[in-house]
Amino acid sequence: MSVSADLGKRTFRGVEDVDDRSVSGAKKRHVDSRGKRHICALILARGGSKGIPLKNIKMLAGVPLIGWVLRAAVDSQVFDSVWVSTDHDEIEKVAKAWGAQVHRRSPEVSKDSTSSLETIQEFARLNPEVDVICNIQATSPCLHPHHLKEALAMITEHGHQSVFSVVRRHQFRWLEVKKEGGASTQPLNLDPARRPRRQDWAGELCENGSFYFATRKLIEQGFLQGGKMAYFEMLPEYSVDIDVDIDWPVAEQRVLRYGYFGQDKPEVVKLLLCNVSGCLTDGQVFLSAGGEEMVSVNTRDEAGIRMLQREGVEVVLFSSSDNPIPKALADRLSERTGCKLQLSVQHKQAEVEAMMEARKLVWKEVAYLGNDEPDVECLNLAGLSAVPLDAPVVALNAAKYACRSPAGKGAVREFAEHILLLKKKAKSKMDQDRIRRDMF
Template sequence: MMADDSKPREGHFAALILARGGSKGIKLKNIKLLAGQPLISWVLRAAVDSGEFDSVWVSTDHDEIERIAIEWGAKVHRRAAETSRDQSTSIEAVHEFLRFHPEVNFIAQIQCTSPCLHPWHLQGPCRMIRHEGYDSVFAVSRRHLFRWKEVTTRGEVTDPENLNPAKRPRRQDWNGELYENGSFYFATRELLMQGLFQGGKVGYLEMGAEYSVDIDTDIDWPIAEQRVIKFGYFGKTKPQGVQLVVFAADGVLTDNMVHITASGEEFRSYNLSDSIGIQSLLSNGVTVRILSTEESVNHDKYAKQLKVPLVMGCRDKLSVIEQWRSEMGLEWTQIAFMGCDTPDIECLKRAGVSGTPADAQPSVLTASHFISKLNGGRGAVRDFCEYVQLVMEKAKSAVEQEESNTTK
């Protein structure tokens, strides 16, 4: 059905991420950590922050995927066993979702394995569907590759399919070709119920090569991780970035172990690499503070060595940070917090940037945006410090890009 271009289409627009638990290539790929965050979180954050969708859904058959999806702001459709098999197709899963949700008129099926999506990648196709009369819009990327006919029998001769070898073009003289990159497929309900992702008035959004990332096998993972660190979307941040970073002491700066000597003295170990990370934050003008639930001479000496304020015997960390926030005139989006146990959960949920060591409690891992590959007292703090600075750089670049776009 063709829309009237003069007025926007009305109706419920849903984002849908298909994320079943089974994966032959990489076990539980959809929630495996990529750059410190579950893979699915990268596309969920882009979908939620786009502000275009009436609802954001994850279709899954797995409890852990469901839990993480909810933590990252999505609703969950529990997929049936019949649509969760290796042989099940995407269109079958979409049909099942639509049968359970008759209120949905348009769907943006977003690929979980495309972690470099930004909100603007999704805003454009939504406008094309609602305001420009398109029935389907999908993602493409441009490639400058010369194609040759496949040889299937010995002695057969191949032929060029998209070039003249006698006039081989230079890259800069050739526009290349557009290929589906699988990042997303937008379509109307009517089209999808016909078994089609593309049809009617068809359009596309071209994504730059830096954003066109797909993860299928283990070989893709390290490449995708480097790409997402440089080009991924890290969420909405204030132009002034993170101003205050707070660390829980026990289990974050330490390994949560207390060693007692024969004479009754206690000692704890701290990681030199973590200290370097904290000093790096301080040298960049970021305020750093430490909270400890215990009274510890060791913590006190460590904090004084770093020249970082420490509050010990702290049973209500949220109230303390709230007081600091008020005194410094900050919003929670300008605060980063790293914790590891249940008393830290509310702080993690409030903070603009939150992190945990790899060995944190399961409920804490779920509440955090960044999960270090390292344990508490074993470099997790340094890992988080680098992540915080990366987020700050992203915020600065986003502001510069916005200012550049405004002046054009």
């Protein structure tokens, strides 16, 4: 749901809005030779977060926090460019991996005291081709492409100079009044003698911090909100913000249910390929007093394999020539899971593509669980890919999902649940689309 409001000239958050007349020529001024304005997305991601260190690239439900909003921005296909403004090398690497260009901000706008507006103004000054900037907050992981599309339409089709996201809240607010000898309160948005029922009260609009669209001219004048303004109302389930540690587990549960997982249809996954050593086992080999080799397999992982098989997903386990598995383990896995085993694989990508050709599959129908450098190509190519918690950085950067469980301790089960969750979400969306078609 979205609503616009032409507020003209009024006080907003303690700042007098720019008069509409001062930006009335913005649409005509900021155009390229084809008559099209350059619209960009800009995510601010400083490396010096005090609440949660390197919060912007911390894994949330298997994806770097900033990856959730970058995926939504890129897939919305409404931006001429998508940028991350940062001062940190690791954030830069993650941003590029998720399809963004990087603006290395100056030390002057990388301080604790620097405002978002100052950082955006620096970016605008150094990128004169940009006409409209959408500042997307990295801490809003339930943002979807359609939110951005609908909000941008208020600028491109209805002539607004700024649009920002809000959520409707039904909360009674009180003002603290400090006095000598103690403090008292007074109501801000209610009459205590006539407390309204929720169904009789429209509530209040509160910024949820997800995004702020503004024209270059407004930004240059020192405003993110002003001129002819509009708000875009997001439902509460999508209004997730992460500020401190206690927000993290709540956000993780919310994003698994309401987050945007990309354009691919995960229900087409028909084959899971999984390393035995370093994924199904922890990579360690124990020797008995008699010289027998021993490894351990977690029964939860075996259960995860059977869950996938019940849903029609074939599972193939393989080992490399550098990490052969004991015959007893191969026999156990074959007996207990019914999986096909590919042993002593030398060239993983070639072997995988041969299996795909035999089954007439393409990469988007394949899920891949790897754990090290030899898996990087397959992790990049697979429609869904993952690594255990303790995988090296080279594999972690190539995977689309990072398990919270280490190798041999539930990583396979976790990835299986992730695959099935995405399949369930996709099926639900298909059912909703079918219902809409039937209605109209």
